[in-house]
Amino acid sequence: MALDPVIKHTVAGRTQDRAAPARGALKWGWGCLFVCLTVCAPGMALATGGADDAVLLPSGETAQLQELIQENLGEALIARFRFVAPWIAGGTDYDTVAADMENICQTYALGRLADIDMHPTQVIISLSAAESKFGVATPEVTQFFEAFSLSDGRCIWEPF
Template identity: 50%
Template sequence: MSLRPVHRTVGLTQYRTSPAQGVLQRGRGGVFVIMMLAAGSLGQASSAASDVTEEIITLSSGDTAQLQEVIEDASGMAPVARFRFVAPWVADGAEYDRVTADMEELCQSYALGRLPDLRARPSLIVISLSQAPTDFGVPSPEITQFFESYSLNDGRCVWEPF
């Protein structure tokens, strides 16, 4: 099996972002929380470690997040900007409300300020927090991850269900 770039394989994969039984629904519902702790390969996580930048953001909750990468996707109907952060503390049983507040803060205070640097103005921003670096589009069930999407309205991030 040969590897193809992610942008050509999205939609062709058998893996889905949410389990067939539905997603964890607390608070706002619709957040995708992947908390499957299985024996897995740590090699995948370490192979993505070189993508992690030195930029560390201190959040108002007191925790930190480190930018892994920004992925722009203009191939769909609307441009999407994915801001992927590494935050090891999400694996320590972080409270859902605290995590979503931190993700909204990352959208408002970090992602919005970086939009002028992007090639296309996105209509949707996706913020992800992961306990360790991961390769985009590659299932990593052993890594805890949180995802939220936000539309842009009057210069503000507005939470959108997936």
């Protein structure tokens, strides 16, 4: 038994025969999905941390990738690498944390960006004493942030 490819369609009270699109009825659905993902998710989490995303730092401590967020701000593309580092809750000094964040940018972020073929204008590295939700104030959690521009394959510190 052959399937009838004709679809009945009603417009203004009149029934019209319409054939399914040449590549199937789902073609329009994929377009909707693309538009939704493009419009609804300008800042999108690209990856979450796993056991292989633990980074050994120059201070001797480790940091675990929580997420990588791609953020489009007009012409600028920003890559936010958010790490969890419980050891910063103990009142560590800023110079140690700053050196660790520069190292994360140089040795981890640049490689990860190359792997996923992302070319941001700025990289932001954050260390947090505990997991936190992006964009939500959590004053009870110690956090450090540093911004870096990228030039000639190097991370250049930029003051906020």
